Amino acid sequence: MNVLVINAGSSSLKYQLLNPESGVLLAKGLCERIGIDGKFTYKADGKATKDAVDVSMPTHAEAIQAVMDALTDPADGVIGSMKEIDAVGHRVVHGGEAFNKSVLITDEVLKAIEDCIPLAPLHNPANLTGIRACQKVMPGVPMVAVFDTAFHQTMPARAYMYALPYEYYENDKVRRYGFHGTSHKYVAGRAAAMLGKKPEELKLISCHLGNGSSVTAVDGGKSVDTSMGFTPLAGVPMGTRSGDLDAGILQYLMNKYSLSIDEMLNILNKKSGVQGVSGVSSDFRDLTDAFEKGNARAGLAVDMFNYGVKKLIGAYAAAMGGVDAVIFTAGVGENSAAQRMAIASGLEFMGVKMDADANKVRGKEAVISAADSRVKVLLIPTNEELMIAMDTASIVK
Numbered sequence: 001m002n003v004l005v006i007n008a009g010s011s012s013l014k015y016q017l018l019n020p021e022s023g024v025l026l027a028k029g030l031c032e033r034i035g036i037d038g039k040f041t042y043k044a045d046g047k048a049t050k051d052a053v054d055v056s057m058p059t060h061a062e063a064i065q066a067v068m069d070a071l072t073d074p075a076d077g078v079i080g081s082m083k084e085i086d087a088v089g090h091r092v093v094h095g096g097e098a099f100n101k102s103v104l105i106t107d108e109v110l111k112a113i114e115d116c117i118p119l120a121p122l123h124n125p126a127n128l129t130g131i132r133a134c135q136k137v138m139p140g141v142p143m144v145a146v147f148d149t150a151f152h153q154t155m156p157a158r159a160y161m162y163a164l165p166y167e168y169y170e171n172d173k174v175r176r177y178g179f180h181g182t183s184h185k186y187v188a189g190r191a192a193a194m195l196g197k198k199p200e201e202l203k204l205i206s207c208h209l210g211n212g213s214s215v216t217a218v219d220g221g222k223s224v225d226t227s228m229g230f231t232p233l234a235g236v237p238m239g240t241r242s243g244d245l246d247a248g249i250l251q252y253l254m255n256k257y258s259l260s261i262d263e264m265l266n267i268l269n270k271k272s273g274v275q276g277v278s279g280v281s282s283d284f285r286d287l288t289d290a291f292e293k294g295n296a297r298a299g300l301a302v303d304m305f306n307y308g309v310k311k312l313i314g315a316y317a318a319a320m321g322g323v324d325a326v327i328f329t330a331g332v333g334e335n336s337a338a339q340r341m342a343i344a345s346g347l348e349f350m351g352v353k354m355d356a357d358a359n360k361v362r363g364k365e366a367v368i369s370a371a372d373s374r375v376k377v378l379l380i381p382t383n384e385e386l387m388i389a390m391d392t393a394s395i396v397k
């Protein structure tokens with residue numbers, strides 16, 4: 001079975017053609033500058049690569065057509081015809097409270113995704129455009145929507161409610177939704193496989209640490225709390241996002257500097273986080289380099305981030321009444337041995353004991369805790385596209 005996974009943005013579209021059973025990636029690439037001019041990138045093992053070549057893309061439909069042409073190209077393609085694509089899995093950012101799992105796309109589903117636009121005004125419209133373009137180019141091929149928020153819909157009310165007047169929840173759907181759900185679900189499933197246990201038997205803390213970061217408590221295979229909130233601005237400090245902060249700061253700064261709410265939110269989303277604290281970069285590699293050359297603020301930014309993640313691990317262990325394994329994933333979690341060590345050390349009191357040698361690993365599944373550590377610490381590379389393909393396959397079968 002072949003599943004095409006689509007992640008559509010407003011002017012870009014990422015794609016992967018995968019076999020969800022074997023996990024084999026047949027081809028992947030990116031369409032950029034849709035609606036402007038159009039750049040097309042395509043990679044498949046052992047085939048000629050196209051790198052940002054000019055392809056006219058007035059709309060997402062031409063972008064999808066370019067993907068089809070490349071996949072079925074007699075010389076560099078990986079399939080004979082479009083008939084060899086059994087289904088399409090679409091990443092959709094926000095499913096609100098309407099979706100607690102992936103679903104086959106129907107007219108009602110499209111309407112419900114539209115209803116969630118106020119919750120994700122930048123992302124859901126782009127995701128919808130991608131779905132409609134695919135439907136146009138690939139009529140009759142079953143399509144599935146996989147939501148970033150769905151995995152977290154199992155959170156209990158005490159975890160998802162904000163302590164605001166209740167009507168803002170009832171009337172306006174203001175609550176914690178959480179994001180990165182596809183990634184947390186994937187690594188939690190892999191953790192159970194690595195530990196030889198059923199997901200129902202495990203209490204896990206999944207740390208997705210990348211440019212955007214979130215930490216999730218997974219009890220018995222279900223998300224019971226997560227650090228991102230109503231929007232992906234909440235939680236630990238991120239590349240350029242502030243993470244949690246005292247809302248009183250907004251009033252203070254907005255008054256003092258005559259900032260509009262849009263200007264303030266732009267600061268919180270784009271100019272804060274480790275970038276804002278360090279003044280150096282949003283990229284953790286640059287921060288480590290700068291710190292080694294004596295930049296104390298770069299060191300402070302990384303330290304604040306690591307401390308934020310550590311505090312959440314403690315909080316979620318308390319929330320679940322224990323933890324069997326802590327998982328590190330995404331750019332920082334998969335690559336930075338030093339940050340994994342900084343985050344997990346000092347947690348010996350709750351049964352976490354790292355193995356410094358085992359931790360000298362990058363980008364592959366590994367147990368990085370000591371043999372006698374009561375709580376296992378796992379490195380698990382995330383694979384959101386494979387998770388989307390797996391969900392899609394299970395729904396269309």
Ligand code: ADP
Nearest residue numbers: 209210211212282283284285330331332335336
């Ligand atoms: P995104 O949220 O954009 O998907 P990623 O999961 O790709 O982000 O993570 C990007 C982050 O991972 C960057 O901040 C980058 O610095 C960090 N990263 C990648 N490699 C390393 C490394 N070797 N050491 C520390 N951080 C790394």
